[in-house]
Amino acid sequence: MPRGRTHRRSRTRRHIVAGTVAALLAGAGAGVLALSANAAPTVDITVDAGTSLGTLPSTAVGLNTAVYDSHLNDTTASALMKAAGVRQLRYPGGSYADAYHWKTHTLEDGGWVAPGTDFDHFMATAKKVGAQPIITANYGSGTAQEAADWVKYANVDKHYGVKYWEIGNEVSGNGYYGSKWEIDKHADKSPREYAKNLLAYAKAMKAVDPKVKIGAVLNTPGSWPDGAKAPGDTADWNHTVLAIAGKSIDFAIIHSYPSASSTADLLNSPAQIAGVTSAVRSLLNTYAGAHAASVEIAVTETDSTQSPANTSQAAALFASDTYMNWLEHGAVNVDWWDLHNGMGKAPTTVGGETDYLDQGVLSSGSCAGGHCEPARETPFPTYWGIRSLTALARPGDTMVKASSAKQSVAVHAVRTRNGGLNVMLINKDPQNSAQVWLSYTGYTPAPGKATTVSYTKGGTALSTTAQGTAGGQTLPPYSITTLQLKPSSAATPADAPSRAATPDTAAPVAPASGTIGTRAQATAAGPPVSRPEQSNTAGGLASTGTSNAVTYGAIAGLLALASGFVLVLRVRRSRASHGR
Structure with missing residues (x-):
């Protein structure tokens, strides 16, 4: 019963990348790169697929x-x-x-x-x-x-x-x-x-x-x-x-x-x-x-x-x-x-x-x-x-280490029994999309668009689509996005994907249709659901520890930018009543 660091080098890198891309575009006569002050923040994700945090139990x-x-x-x-x-x-x-x-x-x-x-x-x-x-x-x-x-x-x-x-x-x-x-x-x-x-x-x-x-x-x-x-x-x-x-x-x-x-x-x-x-x-x-x-x-x-x-x-x-x-x-x-x-x-x-x-x-x-x-x-x-x-994940899959450079995006990763790698990305920002760049050790994903399974605000189902790549994704606000990756046929243990392409933005999921109707009386019988409060001596929330070890695919990222990508900046509860 229930009862009861911003990376300075990231900012510097953005300025360097923006300047370099602008020069590339100017040299090619391609026009001017627009920078949006209200665009998605960038978050670096690392996945160490060679580690093991244990096998997912059947009782999980x-x-x-x-x-x-x-x-x-x-x-x-x-x-x-x-x-x-x-x-x-x-x-x-x-x-x-x-x-x-x-x-x-x-x-x-x-x-x-x-x-x-x-x-x-x-x-x-x-x-x-x-x-x-x-x-x-x-x-x-x-x-x-x-x-x-x-x-x-x-x-x-x-x-x-x-x-x-x-x-x-x-x-x-x-x-x-x-x-x-x-x-x-x-x-x-x-x-x-x-x-x-x-x-x-x-x-x-x-x-x-x-x-x-x-x-x-x-x-x-x-x-x-x-x-x-x-x-x-x-x-x-x-x-x-x-x-x-x-x-x-x-x-x-x-x-x-x-x-x-x-x-x-x-x-x-x-x-x-x-x-x-x-x-x-x-x-x-x-x-x-x-x-x-x-x-x-x-x-x-x-x-x-x-x-x-x-x-x-x-x-x-x-x-x-x-x-x-x-x-x-x-x-x-x-x-x-x-x-x-x-x-x-x-x-x-x-x-x-x-x-x-x-x-x-x-x-x-x-x-x-x-x-x-x-x-x-x-x-x-x-x-x-x-x-x-x-x-x-399914029972028997292996949980592996993954880390996020920012607390606003949580990450979990699993090596599947059939040789795949799945990566769950949770954007905890209720207002803003998140631009994530992913790097891997111990695994080389296949190139091309990545299969993703997403749940977004207002959704009434999980949405499966091919979007972005293993190296880059745009996460909608308040969303859960899972990349389901296959290994590259030419992969070697030392290979790691670069930021090879501009991630696609996930298609929005239509909100639930219909309205809430009125009912003459509750249809569920049972105990009351409110419970008396009790004291809580738990301490404050701990901060999330994250790794600073991030692999940057700078050249691939610049190529993506040069091809037209716009860089975006931007007391325990009561216990008595539910019968627990």
Whole structure:
């Protein structure tokens, strides 16, 4: 449950290039080169295809589902999830998991669950999608025996082969540190008690199926209540839990909801991920013993709802960027919250777009404050941000190092299993196009126009076209563009493409047609979606570190310019209500 350098040489180079090109044009009698003061800024991108940041796991792209979702099993939703490359589904839904009794399909204290969302129906949907399940066992109001019985039913009786099992959801939100959003019926709510019970759950569940993987709930480093100590404690939650149970777990669970006061802050927040994963890995190295390297990290909840953008374009850009940053830094799974969720209050306007303040990637067709969402199962931009990942990578592909000279453009790159190289470029500027020049080591792309798959503001689909080259592209404002490159037949390891041609500008994608209609009442039942605020002690946003090692194809660039190119210058969120 969610809760909660400008390069001086660049400027100099532009003046030198402009002067040189002007001289070339004058000598050839070709006229005068016009310089536009309002044109796209230039950004240098480097891709080191000879490196490896790891292989993309089959569990990489995940999504949360919940037993309160009346539309969990909609055929359209299943088809959209499959098309988006979702390969892991989390169930039964955040904080609801600590109240859910799987045998009776009921919630502790009589909470509401939607018909047809029981475990077997969920597994049928997971099979349609082609996704592995990750199950959150009931720690808050359940027992180790109840969890072991679930493993037996799933893997022995039904042969579902469920591998990943979390023991509880955000258990430290049980009131032990003052703030309470998580059900926990244990008399002792300390991290010591959780660790002791975690061992009991793991023993009982593995006695049924030794192949299951058991996950421990940790606090995300840098986010409250990480570092907090209750009276009498000598260590915080993470150190206490791992000191007791670290040698008996198979994966560590963290949740990430970046707190951002602006869309710019949101889009820069993935820079924090490297530090978070490093801190978790350090804890595991300290406490997990000889098998520390094999203990995985799973980000089983994340989204952008601690920022102004929930369903608008900035959230889509954040989705692509945050998935890849987590995966590049060692996470085996990232699960977005949520499939459907519904509006909590009247929509807002973000960057000229309606933002429905919905944590789902698909509309539930709900209404709030006299306003209604689009028709049920309409994909929000966040859906397209996640689906853009299908153009970049598939399970088994190798993530490689890539860097951008400016924070305004994010880059991710993948070597495909068939010998290709895909490069995702995210222009985070809401107003301006970006002119990017790319250089490569360890790979020589084929010449000619590059195949690109793009998602732009207002789009209702991914757009595939041939435009620009491997060496140069123009990125529309607030866009995701993925280059799908093939190797040059004459490539050698030392070859690198130059700025051989003027990049084409991507054709604009037509905005969504139609208007939002009114509805007599919300069509999605479920819990309220607002949650009480809680304190947030996370620090400020980190800046993105980028490499200065850029290869310039100056001669090829001058030829392109001489042929007619115009150089262009220019408190954690609340937790109670969505059932997490």
